[in-house]
Amino acid sequence: MLNEIVFLLCAAVTLVGAVAAMMMRNLVHCALCAAGAFAGLAAIYLQLDAEFVGFAQVLIYVGAIAILIVFAVLLTRGGDVQPSAATTSPSWWMGLPVGALVVACLIGSIMASPRLLRLPSQNVHAPVKQIGERLMNQFVMPLETVGLLLTAALLGAVVIGLREPRKPESNAP
Amino acid sequence: MAGWFPTSVQPLVSALLAIACIMPLFGLCFALTTIVERKVLGRMQNRFGPNRVGPYGLLQPLADGVKMLTKEDIVPFSADKTLHFLAPLVLTVPVWLAFAVLPIGRNMSAIQLDAGILFFFAVGSASELAVFMAGWSSQNKYSLVGAMRAIAQMISYEVPLVLSVVPVLMLAGSLELNDIVAAQGTYTIGGLACWNVFTPWGFAGLMLFLIAATAESNRSPFDLPEGESEIIAGFLTEYSGFKYALFFLGEYLGLFAVTGLAVTLFLGGWHAPFQWLEWVPSWLWFAGKFGALIFLFIWVRATLPRLRLDQLLNYAWRFLVPLCLINLLVAAVWYWSGTWKSPVAVPVRWLVCAALIALPYHGLARILRGALPPPRKYSYAE
Numbered sequence: 001m002l003n004e005i006v007f008l009l010c011a012a013v014t015l016v017g018a019v020a021a022m023m024m025r026n027l028v029h030c031a032l033c034a035a036g037a038f039a040g041l042a043a044i045y046l047q048l049d050a051e052f053v054g055f056a057q058v059l060i061y062v063g064a065i066a067i068l069i070v071f072a073v074l075l076t077r078g079g080d081v082q083p084s085a086a087t088t089s090p091s092w093w094m095g096l097p098v099g100a101l102v103v104a105c106l107i108g109s110i111m112a113s114p115r116l117l118r119l120p121s122q123n124v125h126a127p128v129k130q131i132g133e134r135l136m137n138q139f140v141m142p143l144e145t146v147g148l149l150l151t152a153a154l155l156g157a158v159v160i161g162l163r164e165p166r167k168p169e170s171n172a173p
Numbered sequence: 174m175a176g177w178f179p180t181s182v183q184p185l186v187s188a189l190l191a192i193a194c195i196m197p198l199f200g201l202c203f204a205l206t207t208i209v210e211r212k213v214l215g216r217m218q219n220r221f222g223p224n225r226v227g228p229y230g231l232l233q234p235l236a237d238g239v240k241m242l243t244k245e246d247i248v249p250f251s252a253d254k255t256l257h258f259l260a261p262l263v264l265t266v267p268v269w270l271a272f273a274v275l276p277i278g279r280n281m282s283a284i285q286l287d288a289g290i291l292f293f294f295a296v297g298s299a300s301e302l303a304v305f306m307a308g309w310s311s312q313n314k315y316s317l318v319g320a321m322r323a324i325a326q327m328i329s330y331e332v333p334l335v336l337s338v339v340p341v342l343m344l345a346g347s348l349e350l351n352d353i354v355a356a357q358g359t360y361t362i363g364g365l366a367c368w369n370v371f372t373p374w375g376f377a378g379l380m381l382f383l384i385a386a387t388a389e390s391n392r393s394p395f396d397l398p399e400g401e402s403e404i405i406a407g408f409l410t411e412y413s414g415f416k417y418a419l420f421f422l423g424e425y426l427g428l429f430a431v432t433g434l435a436v437t438l439f440l441g442g443w444h445a446p447f448q449w450l451e452w453v454p455s456w457l458w459f460a461g462k463f464g465a466l467i468f469l470f471i472w473v474r475a476t477l478p479r480l481r482l483d484q485l486l487n488y489a490w491r492f493l494v495p496l497c498l499i500n501l502l503v504a505a506v507w508y509w510s511g512t513w514k515s516p517v518a519v520p521v522r523w524l525v526c527a528a529l530i531a532l533p534y535h536g537l538a539r540i541l542r543g544a545l546p547p548p549r550k551y552s553y554a555e
Contacts, residue, residue, distance in 0.1 A: 028309060032256070035302055055291040063298025063331075067324060128288045128348050140304055169548075 035066035079134030191283035215521030232466035244414035254311035261419035264303035278456030311411035319407020329489040332384035336497035340359035354442030364448035368441035394477035
């Protein structure tokens with residue numbers, strides 16, 4: 001009973017945050033709502049006893065990704081409000097088939113999943129130590145590959161960021 | 174105690190009891206630190222400090238609290254009202270959570286989490302968003318500049334803060350703070366404790382951690398976000414009354430949390446420095462080390478002038494982060510050399526590890542001094 005109430009609350013926070021992130025007019029509000037949705041998702045992970053994933057979700061998404069989005073918004077458009085502009089583009093119906101396709105894919109894979117058989121849960125508790133051992137033994141190749149990819153992306157970002165546009169010499173004091 | 178309540182409400186009661194202990198304890202600690210800080214700063218700057226309220230000015234925090242509570246709460250006309258209201262709450266509420274995993278004495282941590290240290294850093298990550306909300310919603314240039322400075326600083330210094338903790342986790346083999354304390358609970362010959370700070374990597378780690386912690390909690394010499402001589406009060410400019418007090422409470426609580434973590438990770442937690450002193454209550458040892466570190470922070474604040482923003486970021490990325498990575502290597506060597514079976518093993522191990530951290534420190538400092546950027550040219554201020 002209590003579990004269901006907590007789950008419904010977390011789900012409501014996540015969904016309301018996600019919808020608000022799409023609907024708000026002010027980009028900074030959108031970014032903060034997205035952060036709220038990330039936090040709600042972390043709460044759902046924690047309710048599922050996935051401590052590590054839940055804390056990592058907060059640390060990375062709320063702590064880093066949300067800040068990154070905020071920075072991007074401020075540095076590009078200044079987060080200004082345009083009250084006259086509509087939130088939907090005139091060709092919004094073009095997105096319908098894509099959305100329908102995504103939903104169909106999700107529903108298809110969810111229905112095909114063995115989880116739906118509602119097996120009695122075996123109380124799988126994964127201590128952090130076990131996760132670490134798995135990551136360092138069984139999954140060390142994917143981990144290293146992801147690390148290499150991220151390092152390459154980081155270096156690329158630095159190279160792009162280094163190229164400063166040459167400003168014309170001004171005589172202003 | 175366990176028999177007083179039915180089994181169904183026992184978890185709730187124990188959680189409430191922990192909250193009822195932690196909140197007044199660190200709240201009082203906040204009040205005490207404000208008066209001690211002002212007194213010590215006054216002493217170091219050769220003046221009296223507060224001395225009007227109560228004996229020796231000891232009731233000053235009370236007067237401050239009454240003043241803050243009764244002040245008018247001003248919200249700027251063009252401010253984003255909701256965010257302006259939410260920002261102090263988002264800053265202060267998560268910080269309280271961090272104390273839940275700190276072992277402040279033998280068997281004295283509110284919750285035992287498998288990934289305790291991850292929890293600690295996760296709840297701390299909300300403060301960046303809160304500072305941004307405060308700065309942006311105020312609709313004030315100085316507030317926004319302060320917030321951007323704060324975020325740049327917090328993101329940069331979070332990297333060395335987390336990296337300097339990793340060696341401790343490696344050597345203890347656990348993310349649980351109680352296990353880390355237990356790993357430092359043995360004594361060597363002469364009864365001296367085996368704290369992490371008494372090893373080369375531990376000493377370097379503590380120094381790196383304290384520097385990063387000073388920057389994370391926006392304290393002098395890293396107080397650029399509030400640099401009052403440049404940008405009024407940064408993201409606090411448009412706050413008054415109780416909201417302003419809440420920001421200060423949040424900042425001091427954040428400082429207490431990282432100080433407590435430093436004590437736990439490097440200074441042996443609640444263990445006594447000598448075996449024959451174990452009879453002293455464990456929480457007293459924690460409080461003593463905690464107080465000593467807080468005094469160190471106050472001392473640093475009274476001593477060092479404020480950095481410039483480019484110095485601040487260069488210091489983090491070019492100096493602290495490489496040293497943290499090297500320290501990781503030193504910890505690995507220390508761990509691997511622990512199995513050496515030779516009469517000269519101990520001194521050689523110490524020498525190698527100390528040299529591995531001291532030489533890069535010296536070399537990096539020399540290289541960076543040679544590679545200083547040319548004097549900055551100001552476009553508008555000449």
